[in-house]
Amino acid sequence: MSNIRVRRGVLASSLALALFAPSAFAQTSSTTSGNSQTNQQNQQSTSSSGQSADQQKATKLQTVTVTGSMIPRTEIEGPAPVVTITGEQIKKEGFTTLWEFLDSLPQVGQQSEDPAAWGSTSVNARSVNLRNLGPGFSLLMIDGHRIVDYPQPLSAQSNFQNYNNIPTGMIDHIEILASGASSIYGSDAVAGVVNVILKKNYQGDELQVTGGGATRGGRAYGDINFFGGKSGENWHVLYNVEKSNRSALWGSDRPYQDSVSDAGYGAWGPADRMFGYQYDAAGAIGLSATNAAGQYITPPTGTCSKFGNNFALSNSHTVNTNGTQITSVTDNGSFCSQPALFKDWVLTPGSRSNNAYLSGEYDFSNGLQVYGSMALYDTVGISNTQLPVFASGEFYDQSTGQVINQAERQLTSQEMGTAGNTTDHEQNWNLQTGLRGSFDDSRFNWDLNLNAQKYIVHEDFTGLDQTAMNNFFLGKQQGTTTDSNGNTIPVYNMNWQQFWNPITPQQYSQFAVGGQNTSSSWLDQAQFRMNGDLFTLPWVADQPIGWAAVLEAAHNGFQLSPDPREANSTTFQDPFDEYNTGGGTRQRYSLGNEFRVPLLDTVTWTISGRLDKYHDASRADVARTWGTGIEWRPYSGLLVRGSYGTNFKAPDMQAIYQTGSVVPVGDYIDPLQCINAIKAGQNNSTWCSLVQRPTSQYYLNNTGGSTALLPQTGHSWTYGFVWQIPGVEGLSFSTDYWHMGVDNAIEYLSPAQVLLDNAGCLTGQQANGTSGLSPYTAHASNSAYCTLVNSWVVRNASGQLVSVKSGPLNEASLYVSGIDASLDYKKQTEYGDFTGTINYTDNLSYKQRVLASDPLLNTRYNYVASRISWIADWNKGDWNVSVSGVRDGSMRASNYGNCNVLPNGIQPSMLTVPNGAQSISTGICQVTLNGVATNIPDSVYWGRTPVWITWNTSVAWQINDMTKLKLTVSNIFNRVGAIPYYAGNFEFVTTGQTGSEYNGREIFLTFDYKLD
Known part of the structure; x- marks a missing residue:
């Protein structure tokens, strides 16, 4: 039939x-x-x-x-x-x-x-x-x-x-x-x-x-x-x-070489356009070290070329602006970039x-x-799998007698003897x-x-033994010291020979580990x-x-x-x-x-x-x-x-039974401390901005499921x-x-949302950047939601974050x-x-x-x-x-309804005004010129695909x-x-x-x- x-x-x-x-x-x-x-x-x-x-x-x-x-x-x-x-x-x-x-x-x-x-x-x-x-x-x-x-x-x-x-x-x-x-x-x-x-x-x-x-x-x-x-x-x-x-x-099958020059400001900022499409984004750095001032330490002559076509010598620049004008360019030194960063990436x-x-x-x-x-x-x-990366934090190097802000080293497939892919x-x-x-x-x-x-x-997947990798490049820790900001940092005698030169697969095996989930x-x-x-x-x-x-x-x-x-x-x-x-x-x-x-x-x-x-x-x-x-x-x-x-x-x-993980978070805003700082007249408080906190100010983010979920x-x-x-x-x-x-419907609350609502539930207010406060009306202070998020945030006696829980709830x-x-x-x-x-x-x-x-x-x-x-x-x-x-x-x-980047790469900001518990856009783009806000007419982007x-x-x-x-x-x-x-x-x-x-x-x- x-x-x-x-x-x-x-x-x-x-x-x-x-x-x-x-x-x-x-x-x-x-x-x-x-x-x-x-x-x-x-x-x-x-x-x-x-x-x-x-x-x-x-x-x-x-x-x-x-x-x-x-x-x-x-x-x-x-x-x-x-x-x-x-x-x-x-x-x-x-x-x-x-x-x-x-x-x-x-x-x-x-x-x-x-x-x-x-x-x-x-x-x-x-x-x-x-x-x-x-x-x-x-x-x-x-x-x-x-x-x-x-x-x-x-x-x-x-x-x-x-x-x-x-x-x-x-x-x-x-x-x-x-x-x-x-x-x-x-x-x-x-x-x-x-x-x-x-x-x-x-x-x-x-x-x-x-x-x-x-x-x-x-x-x-x-x-x-x-x-x-x-x-x-x-x-x-x-x-x-x-x-x-x-x-x-x-x-590598789709290099887009004919499209890079047409890519917009989302891909290439002002420094890239002034100096030729440099790969100075954090993810594209192949080999670099920065000093205490944050400037790159120039690699020894010929270092980048030793890694074949994986690395190329690049210069880092910071473009300084004043309103709509580029006033100066700061040379931040040189490093080895990865011009073919995505050639081993699976599309x-x-x-x-x-x-x-x-x-x-x-x-x-x-x-x-x-x-x-x-x-x-x-x-x-x-x-x-992105190939393993060695990245140190701040440390004092005995071999050179200076503080190293960060050393970063991308391993290559040639050094590893494998493509390092996940199967x-x-x-x-x-x-x-x-x-x-x-x-x-x-x-x-x-x-x-x-x-x-x-x-x-x-x-x-390709994993690694982090301790063994640190020992390979940094050597054993030699104690601690104090940096210029009073922070306690470790002391190492770094092996620069192994850092600046390709290693062999045999050397890689000293810290290589294969994992299986x-x-x-x-x-x-x-x-x-x-x-x-x-x-x-x-x-x-x-x-x-x-x-x-x-x-x-x-x-x-x-x-x-x-x-x-x-x-x-x-x-x-x-x-x-x-x-x-x-x-x-x-x-x-x-x-x-x-x-x-x-x-x-x-x-x-x-x-x-x-x-x-x-x-x-x-x-x-x-x-x-x-x-x-x-x-x-x-x-x-x-x-x-x-x-x-x-x-x-x-x-x-998964939302019910996941036991989750505990991850340290060091790059965050603390809305509660931001509100307290604004109340105290400290409108430039760093707690209102997304910055990397010192190790002593990290908090632990706990994620996991919830047994309180409803259909x-x-x-x-x-x-x-x-x-x-x-x-x-x-x-x-x-x-x-x-x-x-x-x-x-089940929504997964991020740690940032939990902290924002925790601050609003406790104070009844929310911060508008660093400029002022407005009422928080999203949830009543005595609501079940506020009780929940308040229980998810733990602080010590001085008000510093200790841990934050985030996860699913019916909202x-x-x-x-x-x-x-x-x-x-x-x-x-x-x-x-x-x-x-x-x-x-x-x-x-x-x-x-x-x-x-x-x-x-x-x-x-x-x-x-x-x-x-x-x-x-x-x-x-x-x-x-x-x-x-x-x-x-x-x-x-992308960027629809936001400000156009100016021809020289400067990004104006959208003027917003308070509207009750929220800030709304006025559709007016501004830059600050000599301390005065200046409107940029016809600068809102309405692009469509x-x-x-x-x-x-x-x-x-x-x-x-x-x-x-x-x-x-x-x-x-x-x-x-x-x-x-x-x-x-x-x-x-x-x-x-x-x-x-x-x-x-x-x-x-x-x-x-x-x-x-």
Whole structure:
């Protein structure tokens, strides 16, 4: 039996009759599988009157189960829009992973953590951010069953599910419901559900081999996929093995040498522009030492060149200004910079994967069917680790008789004898078995499913023994002394020979250490489903009330096990400085019901409800959700629909059980001491500015989870229509308005926010820089919030900070809304068959507040507000040609609404005025000239990123019945994102738009051979 495929969009015109007039379409229609239950329902659709199969096919359309409902139905479309895409279409558009494809959909927003970001805790995984609500608010399922969480936390904070390890060769199709569905699926389905349907019905054997890569270099790709199926009289087995390899994209593959000169002031300040693009930023220093005055000590002649092309001699300058004028330039000495700082940085991590999947079914003679499947996803991911850096604090050097403010030494891969990269070894098992059948003459169907999953990550990284490294360059400590400011500093006899010259791998081994972080997560779940037809209302012809119920029990948990040596930072250092510990378990019991009620021949009402009971360390107890939907079909070519539902997300297990870390903080503002200083008339107090404090004034930042967390609650609604346009055969249009929100959302308070609120709660005031005070009205002094943050801050008798706790609490709110639209067309001609789909999403609002007292602001244009995707197909004989693309709308650029940098590099400041508890911008830029504030007219920057468009194509040739070739080109015009004018980050950073990237054009050739 063949499967109907709905192309990207809400409606395929070939299904129009099935959507609106199923009885008329029954003779030619097949079914699409929403989960593994569908085949059973199809097999069990027998007539109680004893009609033959051929007679039934002419009078009754077989039912399907579509994501978003548990009740099989004859129509593909329901009360809420569901997008269905085949695995073949994913490949046609040039995507080699499921995540890459999902990231191109109009319903998907920006990823919350860049995998190339320094300190990323999920370098080998990818999350999906439906509707920009955040990765944790969407649910990933495979064949209708929940998937285990990725073991490592996203941004070191929250749980999420990995969309990057599901091989595309195993996918039959995916169904995406981009609206809340907690009343059907429970927690996490706040923004929607992605249901991946694996291949089920296949007979024979097939081999697919794909190879290619980026024409600009890097991202070499190879994939071998073997799959097949065998059947007997009452059994069927499907098997799939896939092996793929994707090389990493390195910074050296995208040097952006043609763009550096065009980079704006965010990347290159006034000193850089005056003296040629010098790499004098702190992160770009390769080898340097500064004296007590902060000036660089010039390296011995030829030092930098000894390190090959890793280092280059650079001079440091400080530009002195007076208002709009540069008055002088101070020479701060020379050092060895890293002109190729990012050449060993991973822009896109590489991976090697070996995946296997086996499923089977066996039919007993009594109508029972037993089924099961086994899947193993084994992945090795390669990401960057910044090579180890030796950096001293202030010390007295006996060998030169001077105080050294800081000595910094970047090790190179040649010295280490290794690239020093981080490698993630991942294994994910998914085992399930089940039994299903029917009763009451096939009127009711039931399915009992048992599922066990485990996900393990071993992360190998390049660490170092900090004490041994210090001894190597500084020697043993010789005691202490006092500097000119009265601070006690250590005394060393530094080994300058080893500092200024390259070392050997043998020398590096004296302090080199390899580390391994391990994390695991698991999910065991049992599910019993039942559905069937209850009775028919007297006034509704031949449309019985449908009913479905589900009973679930689940046990899941996680464990973070970092290298135990990381607990002692003096002997062992993790280059990511992420010491995440914790672990815990959770039990859940759930009961859900759904009814589909034909109120009239043209009106159908759906209502669902679910109860989830939790046992864990949080305050989550019972979550109750409900949803409802309406469908009105006034005639066979029009569907008017709407839905509403309440949603929830259980407290994040990482937020509950993380035991966190303790990190010394020496660069901070103390708002309480700042307020006290202003009250005492000390308006220039250093406590009001972000400065590096002496060692004696450091405080300890304690981070960790909270057992006081509550579930995050939400709601969603949609309304729209699907229309088969009259007079134009094969043309259909749909549009839906959607709205969803989250209250009581978990927000991670930073130490700075905790200190700010602590000072406000204690004094009722807040500082406006160093100039004055204004009332603090964010929280009442006797509120529960103030009690909490005050308990998080510990001071000694003199008022100096000792420790500050920071972490998660239920405070934030987020509401989003927008419009989806889709246009679909199909035409058969003598020149071939043409199909086309255009999809459009406009995010009308993105209203967010972090704290309950914050205003609810619409920050829509800080994100890509609109996105369009399209695909057109032509088929004739043995040929198929596909053209597709994505258009990302504009968004506000870096520095939007702030002051333009002047041509000479001076940065004016925005004039602000007090407004109650807040300071607001006046839109006037100022500089201080001879002590007098001077306005700079027309100096506010209103820059926006350009629209981003990429095109893809594929050409397939069916050589014979057994052999097929396909050429796929992604990003036809080789577009690579430009450096934003005011982006002050790595030179390979692109515009920040979801689709903007640095991969460039990629070409793939696929050979497909049917073995039998």
